[in-house]
Amino acid sequence: MQLELTTSIAAVDAAEWNACAGENNPFLRHEFLLACEQSGSASADAGWQPAHLIARPSDKAPASGILPGYVKSHSRGEFVFDHGWADAFERAGGSYYPKLQHAVPFTPATGPRILASDSETRGLLLSGAEEVCRQHGLSSAHSTFFEEDELAYYEAKDWLIRTGEQFHWFNRGYGSFDEFLDALASRKRKAIRKERRAAATSGVDIVQLEGGEITEADWDDFWVFYQDTGARKWGSPYLTREAFSLFSELMPERLLLVLAKRNGKSVAGALNFVGGDCLFGRYWGTVEDIPFLHFELCYYQAQDAAIARGLSRVEAGAQGPHKLARGYEPVRTYSAHWIANPGLRAAVSDFLDHERAAVEQDVEALKAFTPFKKG
Template sequence: MAAIPAEIWDALACPEAVSGRALDPFTTHRFLLALEASTSTGAGTGWQARPLVVRHDDRVVAAMPLYVKTHSQGEYIFDHGWAEAYDRAGGRYYPKLQGAVPFTPVTGRRFLGPETLRATLMQAAIAVTKANGLSSLHITFCTEAEALALAGVQGTLHRITQQFHWENRGYADFAAFLADLSSRKRKMIRKERETALAHGLTLRALTGEEITSAHWDAFWAFYQDTGGRKWGRPYLTRGFFDEIHRSMRGDVLLVLAFDGARPVAGALNFIGREALYGRYWGCIADYPCLHFELCYYQAIDWAIARGLSRVEAGAQGEHKLARGYLPHATHSLHWIADPGLARAVARYLDQERRAVGEEIEVLTAYGPFRKVDGES
């Protein structure tokens, strides 16, 4: 990423940012460069940046965030089973190519530039995969429009998975959101908020110049604790938080809980033009219900106050359903070099798409919202 001027990349990745915020901050040059400059990606991480660009008359006209991967960690679209099956059959699954934002399960544009060049980028990425003898190409958390337009290109497979998002139905405040829920869910959320606030902690929502390096020191401790328990080791380095402090403070909402002057828990969000994206959380002591307050309810409060249309709270987690977050389909594209493996994966994806569609339908029907007008 350091080899590509920021203004060239961002003109393709987020042209809307000329008049305001980027739709999402994760494909911006500054975010991808922060990963690289902090050594969160690069040598020894299994994520080697190889951004793909298309030039016309020495001018970059399209691009894709592309990485050489030597494992399947930090992707959130799981293909470990494919890798194990191929290895058992005598194949070599790694390295592979990944069109993605590392460690970031957020839907966004992956084919940067004019829509007319999407197929060109896809064909070029497949050609790179073939030329280097790699097993496969995976474009993860692309937009639905990208997935539908490119499924089938040279045998590209379409995968549908799901995650949970909160949607703003024009709520004036958090109380209006609660009024939209069934009585049982309203009582549960009120009880959780009361429990979280009963610890006597002070909650602060910080962004921009309000965030200091001391806040990042505290959040690093929270992140290490959560990362160590979830993944064995955190994906991001301490330097990543220094990089985004330098270049992206205005894109960050950091919600911290203080015991007196000491930060004891925090949730990191990134701010998009239309959505708030919850990314990481951590705590250095046990405070019941504080996770729900910092990660979900504070995010909803903040989004309502600023007229954002939704909160995306990251991958997985059916427990989010009871707290107003409904299931939404996410999309990815996969090209597999070996015809036998490609056929097997295609059969699996056909079944998975049907299953995911049925699950989204069922979970939505059992969601926390009132089913009919007047129901309490």
């Protein structure tokens, strides 16, 4: 088995990459990551230098496994926050950056991170990540938002495990949005209907656009919304304007854009990516303050779309206990961390022991506040 490190996904054949990535998760596909790199969103200048590990049975053989990765000069755009670790290490005289990040850029969506089907290749790729850190003087390697069934591979390599929480909506065979509402307690059901009514009578028309229906003018409008949200949340948007055009060009069948229009002009929007069994809500923004429109575009329209497509769940991004009242349920998320310095590793390990217990308590407590009928 051989490992190679490539600093551009464009250097890897798309069919070869996608054979490892599979069809289910749009963010692991060659098309999405190529759009991020070619648009300058995930680039060395942006602090996201591509560093993808490819495993092959022999020199000319097709890839048997891939570990998408990036050398990072900061911790922005990851949504698993390690700024405290970096600050502590640097105050102690260490250099936390650069580090190696195995993640989907700017996207806290769950999914596999070790794109291989057998245990041997998965273990080899993680060993390769460790060796990349040693050879290039990187402080650490981090794998974020991976699926629970990958835990054993990281634990076998003695990576430190971190848990977090998100809120996902699960489609329990609903034939319509009203069927979903029927599963809720009466007070919660009435509250959602009130919110949807308020959005529907606010003077805007809501449209869902798929793939080829999305025009460059739509992207121009959405870019304004996206920049506004980015400026309020993290200072500047992570994705460039070109990225959205490339998404349309490279993976139109994976896109669902929900727009709110007033007199034919778009005033708000939410972008979703369609997976094999999940709808991933990603980006949202508005130029008008319309009560409950955020909930309508980002949550209720996504639930409608998932029911119509027979998808099993909706992931609506990071954080947000307010999603509980809208039928989204608390779930655990996972990340894993390999840290070269023994002192930093010991300190982080102790911190994670306490944090995991707190997260576990929080997830269990939040389950009591879901809006579903009890019993």
